[in-house]
Amino acid sequence: xxxxxxxxxxxxxxxxxQDAGVSxxxxxxxxxxxxxxxxxxxxxxxVQETADRLGYRPNAAARNLRLxxxxxxxxxxxxxxxxxxxxxxxxxxxxxxxHGFGIVVYPPDDARPAGPAGNPAGSPFAVPxxxxxxxxxxxxxxxxxxxxxxxxxxxxxxxxxxxxPTVDFAVEDGMRAVVAHLAALGHRRFGHVAVDLDEWTxxxxxxxxxxxxAALPGGVLDRAAGSIDVTSxxxxxxxxxxxxxxxxxxxxxxxxxxxxxxxxxxxxxxxVPGDLSVTGFDDVQVAVAIEPELTTVRLPARELxxxxxxxxxxxxxxxxxxxxPLPVELVVRASTAPPSTAPPRT
Amino acid sequence: xxxxxxxxxxxxxxxxxQDAGVSxxxxxxxxxxxxxxxxxxxxxxxVQETADRLGYRPNAAARNLRLxxxxxxxxxxxxxxxxxxxxxxxxxxxxxxxHGFGIVVYPPDDARPAGPAGNPAGSPFAVPxxxxxxxxxxxxxxxxxxxxxxxxxxxxxxxxxxxxPTVDFAVEDGMRAVVAHLAALGHRRFGHVAVDLDEWTxxxxxxxxxxxxAALPGGVLDRAAGSIDVTSxxxxxxxxxxxxxxxxxxxxxxxxxxxxxxxxxxxxxxxVPGDLSVTGFDDVQVAVAIEPELTTVRLPARELxxxxxxxxxxxxxxxxxxxxPLPVELVVRASTAPPSTAPPRT
DNA sequence: TTGTATGCGTTATCAA
DNA sequence: TTGATAACGCATACAA
Numbered sequence: 100x101x102x103x104x105x106x107x108x109x110x111x112x113x114x115x116x117q118d119a120g121v122s123x124x125x126x127x128x129x130x131x132x133x134x135x136x137x138x139x140x141x142x143x144x145x146v147q148e149t150a151d152r153l154g155y156r157p158n159a160a161a162r163n164l165r166l167x168x169x170x171x172x173x174x175x176x177x178x179x180x181x182x183x184x185x186x187x188x189x190x191x192x193x194x195x196x197x198h199g200f201g202i203v204v205y206p207p208d209d210a211r212p213a214g215p216a217g218n219p220a221g222s223p224f225a226v227p228x229x230x231x232x233x234x235x236x237x238x239x240x241x242x243x244x245x246x247x248x249x250x251x252x253x254x255x256x257x258x259x260x261x262x263x264p265t266v267d268f269a270v271e272d273g274m275r276a277v278v279a280h281l282a283a284l285g286h287r288r289f290g291h292v293a294v295d296l297d298e299w300t301x302x303x304x305x306x307x308x309x310x311x312x313a314a315l316p317g318g319v320l321d322r323a324a325g326s327i328d329v330t331s332x333x334x335x336x337x338x339x340x341x342x343x344x345x346x347x348x349x350x351x352x353x354x355x356x357x358x359x360x361x362x363x364x365x366x367x368x369x370x371v372p373g374d375l376s377v378t379g380f381d382d383v384q385v386a387v388a389i390e391p392e393l394t395t396v397r398l399p400a401r402e403l404x405x406x407x408x409x410x411x412x413x414x415x416x417x418x419x420x421x422x423x424p425l426p427v428e429l430v431v432r433a434s435t436a437p438p439s440t441a442p443p444r445t
Numbered sequence: 446x447x448x449x450x451x452x453x454x455x456x457x458x459x460x461x462x463q464d465a466g467v468s469x470x471x472x473x474x475x476x477x478x479x480x481x482x483x484x485x486x487x488x489x490x491x492v493q494e495t496a497d498r499l500g501y502r503p504n505a506a507a508r509n510l511r512l513x514x515x516x517x518x519x520x521x522x523x524x525x526x527x528x529x530x531x532x533x534x535x536x537x538x539x540x541x542x543x544h545g546f547g548i549v550v551y552p553p554d555d556a557r558p559a560g561p562a563g564n565p566a567g568s569p570f571a572v573p574x575x576x577x578x579x580x581x582x583x584x585x586x587x588x589x590x591x592x593x594x595x596x597x598x599x600x601x602x603x604x605x606x607x608x609x610p611t612v613d614f615a616v617e618d619g620m621r622a623v624v625a626h627l628a629a630l631g632h633r634r635f636g637h638v639a640v641d642l643d644e645w646t647x648x649x650x651x652x653x654x655x656x657x658x659a660a661l662p663g664g665v666l667d668r669a670a671g672s673i674d675v676t677s678x679x680x681x682x683x684x685x686x687x688x689x690x691x692x693x694x695x696x697x698x699x700x701x702x703x704x705x706x707x708x709x710x711x712x713x714x715x716x717v718p719g720d721l722s723v724t725g726f727d728d729v730q731v732a733v734a735i736e737p738e739l740t741t742v743r744l745p746a747r748e749l750x751x752x753x754x755x756x757x758x759x760x761x762x763x764x765x766x767x768x769x770p771l772p773v774e775l776v777v778r779a780s781t782a783p784p785s786t787a788p789p790r791t
Numbered sequence: 792t793t794g795t796a797t798g799c800g801t802t803a804t805c806a807a
Numbered sequence: 808t809t810g811a812t813a814a815c816g817c818a819t820a821c822a823a
Contacts, residue, residue, distance in 0.1 A: 109595055111816055122794045127818055139792060154595060159576035160509035161816035164799050169506070179534050179550070180730075185525030188552060203549035204525070206534060230505040230576060249455055249500065329734050358734035365736065384526075388675050388704035388731055390711065457800060468810045473802055485808060507800030510815050 110153040119149040175236040179206045190404025253411040258299030266406045269424040273396035274307035276429040285437045290339035290346035295324040332359025347438035354379035354386045372436035391433035456499040465495040521582040525552045536750025599757040604645030612752045615770040619742035620653035622775040631783045636685035636692035641670040678705025693784035700725035700732045718782035737779035
């Protein structure tokens with residue numbers, strides 16, 4: 100016997116064929132939906148019925164092997180604990196569904212499978228071992244991209260310098276809009292609460308803030324970095340607030356960090372926005388959960404997913420997808436106001 | 446020619462064999478890591494080198510077909526926009542990795558693929574068509590479970606009545622602890638801001654609150670339902686607060702809803718916790734992002750994922766996994782205090 | 792209208 | 808120590 104595995108209880112198309120008294124190819128034809136004019140309606144109906152009765156479900160591995168395609172793409176995201184990526188998924192899944200594709204999500208997080216037992220780590224087996232046609236990688240560092248082999252990849256929110264087709268946000272526009280808004284309110288002394296991650300989007304945000312403030316007569320910028328959580332952001336914001344001449348506005352790289360900035364302000368008896376203006380970035384749920392509601396930059400996450408999937412589809416068909424940065428939108432809410440001390444007159 | 450598809454540029458083990466001047470089975474042995482004592486070290490090294498040089502990656506579909514197993518399980522979650530499920534994933538992925546399994550996430554959300562083009566909707570092809578060994582379904586309604594065919598399933602947070610092995614939280618204990626905490630503070634008039642979803646966990650929460658309040662001398666309970674978002678929760682809480690005799694404590698089914706309750710209170714000039722106590726459930730990020738920080742019930746999400754994966758592994762090996770509800774923990778923070786008006790003395 | 796034969800790329804058995 | 812060979816389940820070209 101050369102059959103090493105326990106024969107799974109699942110019926111095969113052969114079983115269906117046998118039970119229905121037809122050949123396996125007929126079953127394949129019928130269940131594949133391409134029997135019209137090739138199989139008699141009566142036979143087709145019979146086959147369909149036996150398949151249902153037996154609870155037949157095609158073996159995906161066999162089908163994939165035969166077809167050479169899985170109509171499945173992998174969405175790789177840096178984390179699942181940020182609601183942002185849920186929206187990216189929804190956008191991508193919608194477009195995918197329209198083309199008969201499925202999407203699975205693969206968050207590297209901290210727990211990568213080691214590959215099938217018995218294989219040395221670092222072997223080609225160590226990468227996600229699902230059968231997929233392509234990959235959409237969102238907001239990853241460049242180095243995280245290694246190991247995808249020859250699989251077609253579209254990168255999201257990873258900057259124009261990426262080694263693959265990419266869809267980006269116009270984050271620079273967003274930061275410029277933030278600074279302009281704050282400047283119009285009268286602010287000149289800014290603090291940038293930055294994310295301490297080596298990803299394009301945060302670097303771009305940082306540079307845009309620096310440039311915009313530098314271009315502002317009398318503008319001065321201070322900066323502190325932290326990780327994307329409330330406590331770390333509170334500390335970073337606190338450092339800025341404790342300077343001899345503190346900023347009158349805190350520009351945060353992320354909405355959650357803005358919540359931390361609120362806390363730093365409150366701990367120092369500062370009112371937001373009366374004594375300190377605060378802005379966020381992303382416009383996720385938390386922006387309207389905190390009080391006062393946050394002035395922030397809305398990132399069209401769903402659209403990012405849509406465009407990313409479209410680009411990948413294009414790529415899979417041999418095209419060379421071209422994309423433009425997605426426009427972002429400043430959402431002014433209640434966390435920004437004129438500074439309490441008059442700005443220095445020039 | 447019976448090869449309908451474009452031969453993908455990817456090298457096969459045959460290519461490697463040819464290039465290395467050995468047979469395909471030798472390549473398989475070497476790359477499979479089981480060549481010790483069966484292939485000469487020199488040959489093994491040569492094969493390994495050619496494989497690397499050619500960038501060989503094994504075809505997952507073929508391997509899956511041959512092995513009859515994919516060492517991949519599907520984690521099905523109701524949504525990806527709630528950070529809770531990110532933690533569930535991490536837990537499951539950790540356990541999976543230890544056993545050489547991978548996990549992909551499948552959020553049904555609103556965008557299901559329609560199945561390969563040409564197949565009638567509702568056919569067996571309409572389900573997630575990846576090749577997987579098992580399914581972990583978290584916090585789903587019972588009906589969403591249909592269509593999984595004969596694939597082994599473990600359900601998470603879906604109640605003991607589920608038609609499959611299940612891992613649950615002791616949510617009733619959590620709600621009892623909340624009511625006890627509030628009662629000890631002196632509260633007697635409670636409002637339950639409930640989630641308007643037909644999932645076990647919310648039903649259990651509602652019943653536990655009702656029972657606990659009923660068991661409390663002088664306890665009265667009011668109730669309003671809404672969806673899991675700030676605005677809806679604010680409205681629901683507002684309805685409770687506008688009663689002729691409003692509650693002195695609002696028990697929310699979810700942390701995000703508690704944020705909405707804060708807003709309803711603030712809109713009515715009520716101080717939290719001075720005039721109104723508020724509690725949440727889940728203990729996700731937002732609980733410490735809002736002010737005052739939220740008294741809530743911590744759900745060990747990661748552990749849920751771990752236990753779920755362990756149970757599935759057990760199931761896949763033919764076992765009958767037994768699990769106990771996971772203990773939850775009341776986390777007292779700053780949103781609860783004695784009621785401002787003395788409780789009615791009995 | 793239906794059945795037979797073939798191959799997808801891999802792993803495992805067996806013979807050399 | 809190595810190579811030929813079969814089989815996994817399916818979709819298709821082709822023959823009947």
